[in-house]
Amino acid sequence: MATVPVTDEICDTFHTDPARVAVIQASLPTGATLEALSETFKALGDPTRLRMLTALAEAELCVCDLATLVGISESAASHQLRLLRTLRLVRSRRDGRMVHYRLDDDHITGLLAQGLDHVNEAGTRRER
């Protein structure tokens, strides 16, 4: 990503140099993208859903398998899976009475891996 030169302005009542704000503001994701992006990260930001997703990174699983694995009710699992499905984090495949879930695409495992990288590095780093 590009770097904007930091002008030497002072934080007075007007706070920010308008030109600089404009440059950076133009680089921010638009409303719709921003919403979708935050929804996605929000979905990943829950221990239960993370467990479900990491489990699904290992194998396709039905709802009851997931529920037992993660330690929640099948109802709760179903609710969460609906959310994950809406956000295209998982996709489902019906097989008789059961519905099997799997990760939607490779972005998800990538995100999980990169997130783990961060917490591992952030966790071992100490003080500042």
Place this chain on the structure above:
Amino acid sequence: MATVPVTDEICDTFHTDPARVAVIQASLPTGATLEALSETFKALGDPTRLRMLTALAEAELCVCDLATLVGISESAASHQLRLLRTLRLVRSRRDGRMVHYRLDDDHITGLLAQGLDHVNEAGTRRER
């Protein structure tokens, strides 16, 4: 990540083949890692913080710059920055009265980019 062969079990009252559960459960992140990971994603899962982070991906910024840019009070910005600092998503540098913030490391931009990849692809894909 490895793939576990899907045994042909049925979802009865016992739900899951214990051996299979064990294999997958062993692959799940531990409690501490899981917590840190979900905290990190949760921090990314808020429009305000996402705007702050994408802005910081472009330039180092002081609190008041960030506040105006994102359209929140400096107090709110400060609260959010504390959270982001705690999670090692940003780091701060004091310069006189002002404190400049920047992204902590490259993982963050990587996560943001990968998240954007996902929403862009998921957004254009239609129906199923």
Place this chain on the structure above:
DNA sequence: TCAATATATGATAACCTGTTCATATATTCA
């Protein structure tokens, strides 16, 4: 030291989230 400026923090209230419980839908098999 005092005033001014920039940031940080604690408490509170409105809002959002995740689980539970009850119930509905879907599929299979007798």
Place this chain on the structure above:
DNA sequence: TGAATATATGAACAGGTTATCATATATTGA
């Protein structure tokens, strides 16, 4: 078709989260 099983869904409650307001701390320069 009816019973059994697997999943989905709506309502509601408990717990958590975010912005606001008031206040505190830190830094600079007079």
